[in-house]
Amino acid sequence: MTxxxxxxxxxxxxxxxxxxxxxxxARQAGASVAIATKGRLGRSGGSxxxxxxxxxxLGEYETGDDIAVHAEDTLKGGARMADPELVRILVRExxxxxxxxxxxxxxxxxxxxxxxxxxxxxxxxARTVVPVHHVGTDFTLPMAEHAQRAGCxxxxxxxxxxxxxxxxxxxxxxxVDLDRGGAWVAQAGTIVLATGGCGRLFALTSNPRxxxxxxxALALRAxxxxxxxxxxxxxxxxxxDPFRNTRIAIQPSTFVYGGRLFNSRDERFMERYDxxxxxxxxxxxxxxxxxxxxxLGLAVDGGxxxxxxxxxxxxxxxxxxxxxxxxxxxxIDYRTYxxxxxxxxxxxxGGIRIDSWGRSSVPGLFAAGEVAGGIHGGNRIGNNALPETxxxxxxxxxxAATQARQDRHPPPLPGEWSDRVAALxxxxxxxxxxxxxxxxxxxxxWSALGPLRNRDGIDAGMAATELIESRRRGVTPVDPIExxxxxxxxxxxxVARSCLSAAxxxxxxxxxxxxxxxxxxxxxxxxTIVVRSGDDGGLDLxxxxxxxxxxxxxxxxxxxxxxx
Ligand SMILES: Cc1cc2nc3c(=O)[nH]c(=O)nc-3n(C[C@H](O)[C@H](O)[C@H](O)COP(=O)(O)OP(=O)(O)OC[C@H]3O[C@@H](n4cnc5c(N)ncnc54)[C@H](O)[C@@H]3O)c2cc1C
Numbered sequence: 001m002t003x004x005x006x007x008x009x010x011x012x013x014x015x016x017x018x019x020x021x022x023x024x025x026a027r028q029a030g031a032s033v034a035i036a037t038k039g040r041l042g043r044s045g046g047s048x049x050x051x052x053x054x055x056x057x058l059g060e061y062e063t064g065d066d067i068a069v070h071a072e073d074t075l076k077g078g079a080r081m082a083d084p085e086l087v088r089i090l091v092r093e094x095x096x097x098x099x100x101x102x103x104x105x106x107x108x109x110x111x112x113x114x115x116x117x118x119x120x121x122x123x124x125x126a127r128t129v130v131p132v133h134h135v136g137t138d139f140t141l142p143m144a145e146h147a148q149r150a151g152c153x154x155x156x157x158x159x160x161x162x163x164x165x166x167x168x169x170x171x172x173x174x175x176v177d178l179d180r181g182g183a184w185v186a187q188a189g190t191i192v193l194a195t196g197g198c199g200r201l202f203a204l205t206s207n208p209r210x211x212x213x214x215x216x217a218l219a220l221r222a223x224x225x226x227x228x229x230x231x232x233x234x235x236x237x238x239x240x241d242p243f244r245n246t247r248i249a250i251q252p253s254t255f256v257y258g259g260r261l262f263n264s265r266d267e268r269f270m271e272r273y274d275x276x277x278x279x280x281x282x283x284x285x286x287x288x289x290x291x292x293x294x295x296l297g298l299a300v301d302g303g304x305x306x307x308x309x310x311x312x313x314x315x316x317x318x319x320x321x322x323x324x325x326x327x328x329x330x331x332i333d334y335r336t337y338x339x340x341x342x343x344x345x346x347x348x349x350g351g352i353r354i355d356s357w358g359r360s361s362v363p364g365l366f367a368a369g370e371v372a373g374g375i376h377g378g379n380r381i382g383n384n385a386l387p388e389t390x391x392x393x394x395x396x397x398x399x400a401a402t403q404a405r406q407d408r409h410p411p412p413l414p415g416e417w418s419d420r421v422a423a424l425x426x427x428x429x430x431x432x433x434x435x436x437x438x439x440x441x442x443x444x445x446w447s448a449l450g451p452l453r454n455r456d457g458i459d460a461g462m463a464a465t466e467l468i469e470s471r472r473r474g475v476t477p478v479d480p481i482e483x484x485x486x487x488x489x490x491x492x493x494x495v496a497r498s499c500l501s502a503a504x505x506x507x508x509x510x511x512x513x514x515x516x517x518x519x520x521x522x523x524x525x526x527x528t529i530v531v532r533s534g535d536d537g538g539l540d541l542x543x544x545x546x547x548x549x550x551x552x553x554x555x556x557x558x559x560x561x562x563x564x
Contacts, residue, residue: 007187008034008153009404010397011173013160013215014194015039016047017136017386018369020143021097021393022192022358022400023152024104029401033152034186036175038159038484039210042137042144045196046370046385049208049247050136053118053128053383054101054390056094061117065125067091074384077122078349078377079511079521081228081528083547086375089356090384090391097390098129105142107132120252122282122381134321139386160214161487163191163222164411169363170222171408174417176487181424181480183417189404190364192396193219194389197348197370198495200488201449203442205345206235206247212488213495215371219352220494224360225550226531227373228350229495230502230513233380234343234451236286239323240303241340248326250306250341253319255279258310261290261341263298284379287343288514291451303342309335343451347385349376349512350499353530353550358396361532361550364405366396374528377546378511420483423476430475434485437468437475441492444468449499454517458504465500469493501539502529 010026012019015037027033037044057065070091075082102108109116109130119126131138148154157178164172164185172187195215199207216226237250250259261279263269273289274281281289290304308316316334317324327334351373358366369389376384441464448461472490477483506529508522509515527543534540 001184003187003410006184006410007408008032009189010034010192010400011036011186011188011190012192012194012397013037013173014045014196014369014371015041015043015156016045016194016196016369017140017143017389018371018393019192019194020140020147021390022194022366022368022397023147024143024150025394025397026192026401027147027150027152029398031189031401031404034155035147035152036155036158036160036173036186038157038178040156041147041154042140044208044210046199046207046211047136047140047389050386051134052131052136052139052386054094054098054130054386055123055128055383056098056387057091057125057127058095058098058115058117061114063117063125063127065127069124070127073122073124073381075377077381078379080377080526081231081511081546082377083374083549085356085547085549086354089395090375090387093391093394094387097387097394100394101139101390104146106139107142120382123383128383159484159487160218161417162414163218163365165222165362166411168405168407170365171405172411174414176417176421176480176483178480178484181421181483183413183421185411185413187408187410189406189408190366190400192358192366192368192400193352193371194367194369194393195371197351198492199345199348201442201445201492201496202345203439203446204238204240204342206238206249207345212492213348214488214491215367216351216498217491217494219360219362219365219367220498220531220533222362222365223533224362224365225353226350226498227353227528228377228502229373229498229531230506230529231349231378231511232345232449232499233284233347233349233512234287235346236283236290236343237306237341238344239306239339240342241301242330242332242337243323243326246326248323249344250323250339251319252283254308254311257315257319260307260310262300262305262307263293264300265298269293269298269304284512287451290341290343295452301340303340306339306341308339347380349373349378349380350502354392355549356395357399358392359399364403366400368392368396374546378513420477424479424483427476427478429479429482430477430486431482433475434472434477434482434489437472438485438489438492441465441468441489441496445496449496449503451514453503453513453515455504458500462497462500462504465493465496497539498531501541502531505529505541
């Protein structure tokens with residue numbers, strides 16, 4: 001490739017729903033667009049595996065629902081820590097972006113000629129549509145096809161390992177070819193990060209293997225600010241027996257229909273955590289309750305026991321189609337099997353601090369989707385992540401196109417990466433060591449940043465993270481996959497440090513952040529923790545009001561979009 005062929009108005013990093021939407025809207029705005037994803041376009045990240053619930057108030061349905069109610073549900077669910085302006089944009093634009101999604105080929109489940117609206121997920125009204133096959137690829141694959149047809153250049157199995165900046169802001173990114181092992185620099189007028197969350201910081205997670213927090217770490221190193229990193233959501237009912245190696249989660253409606261949970265003493269322990277709703281409680285309370293049973297030594301085989309005897313066959317099949325099909329294949333009777341369920345890491349509420357156009361505090365660097373922070377505050381209500389990808393993906397892509405720098409000069413490939421790539425192909429494999437370090441980090445993070453936290457656990461997690469990072473630095477990867485895993489481990493330790501620092505500072509319990517040593521909310525902490533890299537290699541943390549926006553860029557191309 002010549003330098004000109006490596007130069008793009010907009011470089012989108014990621015291959016999920018936010019990346020695809022950003023790329024399509026940047027292209028529609030006339031920009032040259034490249035998409036780099038370390039997975040496969042439309043087949044990677046949380047987007048490909050999501051069950052795909054999308055919440056939006058569709059005015060024509062006359063249910064009495066209103067975007068003000070959707071906004072209030074979101075702010076309340078987020079423990080009043082979300083940025084109200086970002087929430088206002090989310091609920092206002094979610095319906096239009098849903099129509100776009102359908103126009104791009106997204107297959108939405110219909111009933112009697114209209115979208116089927118489902119209730120749930122802390123929403124006051126039934127306002128959730130789902131994909132036809134209840135899986136994200138119903139949306140991602142048609143969008144990927146559309147993006148490619150529209151002329152977006154795609155680089156699959158291509159990992160961003162560093163963002164490059166100069167005095168004017170971002171200038172490009174170092175990309176590693178995971179197939180062949182080469183490294184190159186993509187010059188970019190603007191960059192949209194859409195790399196998803198960091199569920200893989202934990203061993204038990206709903207997130208696929210590529211969701212390792214790369215965007216948080218890349219942005220932090222480039223000088224951007226992160227926010228709300230202490231708020232991590234856990235899904236309570238991952239079925240770890242009989243489905244040990246496949247992710248099958250028990251659906252929340254199961255508990256409305258009579259699913260019951262028991263500890264090792266056969267006590268129906270939810271009576272203590274939510275006496276009125278019992279198992280039909282909210283996800284955050286259920287996750288904490290199950291984690292608390294383990295803390296008290298009352299776990300059963302790493303979780304708690306789930307009894308489904310009260311559900312009739314049709315109800316079980318309808319509420320849990322995936323589990324039901326898998327059980328039938330294995331010849332297991334759901335009415336008698338002693339299922340074990342446990343909480344799994346599900347979603348990172350925190351992320352890159354953005355303004356209403358997805359702009360970070362670094363000129364030219366945008367963020368959209370789970371990598372961005374501020375939309376969900378202290379806790380995300382169900383089915384709000386998908387509209388987030390579409391609303392903020394569209395905004396970021398459109399404005400990234402209009403603000404792309406035209407004064408592009410090829411930045412050289414930093415020596416560290418040419419050396420790393422040159423070292424591939426020689427020496428003994430480091431795969432086992434990298435794997436061991438990753439597993440140690442994951443198990444430490446469960447005690448430090450899991451559903452129940454305290455100062456001692458956080459301090460121990462920080463010490464372990466520093467040790468893992470120093471050991472990682474001494475490892476030399478010898479093939480492209482080892483290099484990927486090694487870089488990801490470095491990204492995860494950087495994310496861990498951000499989350500741990502914020503969790504240590506927040507001496508209260510609020511939203512998804514629960515400190516056993518500070519169990520109540522403290523009004524003095526109605527503040528957002530902003531993290532950025534400090535001059536000494538450490539992290540600077542400060543508290544700001546949730547709706548304080550990062551300093552907005554001076555547009556480099558003379559186009560100012562302004563809010564509309
Ligand atoms: C099992 C599951 C069920 C869910 N159900 C719902 C639901 O019903 N409703 C809802 O609203 N939300 C749901 N969520 C959450 C939602 O699906 C995700 O938050 C959302 O899909 C994230 O989209 P994204 O585009 O931001 O990131 P992702 O889809 O995670 O995509 C990230 C992309 O970035 C790529 N990438 C990462 N790092 C790099 C790098 N360094 N270089 C290049 N590429 C990189 C990855 O390979 C991937 O392609 C669910 C999540 C899961 C895991």
